[in-house]
Amino acid sequence: MIVNPILPGFNPDPSICRVGEDYYIATSTFEWYPGVQIHHSRDLVNWRLVKRPLDRASQLDMRGNPDSCGIWAPCLSYADGLFWLVYTDVKRYDGNFKDAHNYIVTAPSIEGPWSDPVYVNSSGFDPSLFHDDDGRKWFLNMLWNHRSESVGGNPKSPAFAGILLQEYDPKARRLIGEAKNIFAGSPLGLVEGPHLYKRDGWYYLTVAEGGTAYEHAVTMARSRRIDGPYELHPNVHLFTSKDTPDAPLQRAGHGQIVETPDGQVYHTHLCSRPLPGTRRSPLGRETAIQKCVWKEDGWLYPESGSPVPQVHVPAPFDVEPAPPQAVEHVFKGASLPAEFQWLRTPYPERIFTLTGSALRIFGRESIGSWFEQALVARRQEHHRYRAETEVIFSPATFQQAAGLTTYYNRHKFHFLAVTWHETVGRCLTILSCPGEWPDGRLSFPLTAPQPLPDDRPVKLAVEVKEAEQQFFYSTGGDWQPIGPVLDAGITSDEAGRGAHGSFTGTFVGMMCFDISGSGRAADFTRFTYIPEFG
Structure with a gap:
């Protein structure tokens, strides 16, 4: 069995990527240096830290970044013989502005060498890069609207103004064409953390919603066209703990789909384990993973039948998790x-x-x-x-x-x-x-x-x-x-x-x-x- 969280302690916003038999998860590091944690596994059960790729001044300098700014929500992918890492360096938190700058670095292997960054945009945080099967590449990020008296999401708080999509030209190393707002989110609001996945001609969009506290959720939508319109999942939320305050894994949201070589489906998400009897989480937001199934209606569902994340999850192989050691x-x-x-x-x-x-x-x-x-x-x-x-x-x-x-x-x-x-x-x-x-x-x-x-x-x-x-x-x-x-x-x-x-x-x-x-x-x-x- 997989025992959640698979990455204990501060490891939020997991982006998962499979290359052959190898799985990699990239997580946010905020103001801690070097930037971005990448863990590796071959069984989804046991994970090992293998790289923090943003490790020099030409890639990242966070001196002066306020607490909880810095590296937000990286996205790791593999295409064209390269690993692609997309990340935000957030320079401000308080007030109406975020000053969130998005970059791309690449490497021939996880160990590197990782390139100097290519600047992409600053329109919002939580960027991701989708490699379509026709060879085109698409850049997504949430759109930040500073013209708001509150901080929140659509429709509750208009600062979270939807998910932007724009084509990325890897040769020119810049965005091309017009940006389009493809998804405004569900009524839960605060839409962020977009990731695209393609299957049977459908584009599946998973996003984080509800804020990253106890209303957090993974929301799913799909479309036949990459630029929408996107229809919501029949259950709206793929995973959430918002209605089960006694569940051991709280604050579930923000993750990504991965399939094993034999077609088993999993979805990562962040979570927290509050201290008993409290709503305080010293371990921060951790990384967990859930097993899923594609059903006849073409939608992804939790294998457990419940959106509430499970601590014990069937693993793709018969492997025991390593016990904690001094x-x-x-x-x-x-x-x-x-x-x-x-x-x-x-x-x-x-x-x-x-x-x-x-x-x-x-x-x-x-x-x-x-x-x-x-x-x-x-x-x-x-x-x-x-x-x-x-x-x-x-x-x-x-x-x-x-x-x-x-x-x-x-x-x-x-x-x-x-x-x-x-x-x-x-x-x-x-x-x-x-x-x-x-x-x-x-x-x-x-x-x-x-x-x-x-x-x-x-x-x-x-x-x-x-x-x-x-x-x-x-x-x-x-x-x-x-x-x-x-x-x-x-x-x-x-x-x-x-x-x-x-x-x-x-x-x-x-x-x-x-x-x-x-x-x-x-x-x-x-x-x-x-x-x-x-």
């Missing part, structure tokens, strides 16, 4: 382990280096900066886990701090840090921002700084058990808890300004800031992530 990294190599990312900048040498014995992070701007924040972290993938690290750091001022953080964005984090205090010298402190939007004011849960002996290494740990988080430290003896039990639910999509205000997920990792400007560095010798802890 991952320990001792930073003695020359490259950063694959699961780690950083924020916004295409110049990682400015914020970290591998020394051969440690990951050295250079103190830059404050935690929460939109420009040059020195944070190296990995996704939280489980509701219960423990993470550990060891840091060597000698601060000389209270403006320098380094340590372990659970981080969502500048309004939602907890940070256990080695720092300096005028009366106690080197010490530990905790900085929290419990969803304080828009001003991002800090709280300091530790009533007094915890003194640290000399300059020896300090071990730091965090345990998260659903909505509760506890920090620990050690200077050579047993682990000691430090500070109160903290609210792990604040590092979630829904905390702060709400589920339509932030779209990523919780990371856990290593942070160093030096707002004195002297760039003092911290050495982290190891990092361990233990899933399903306690």
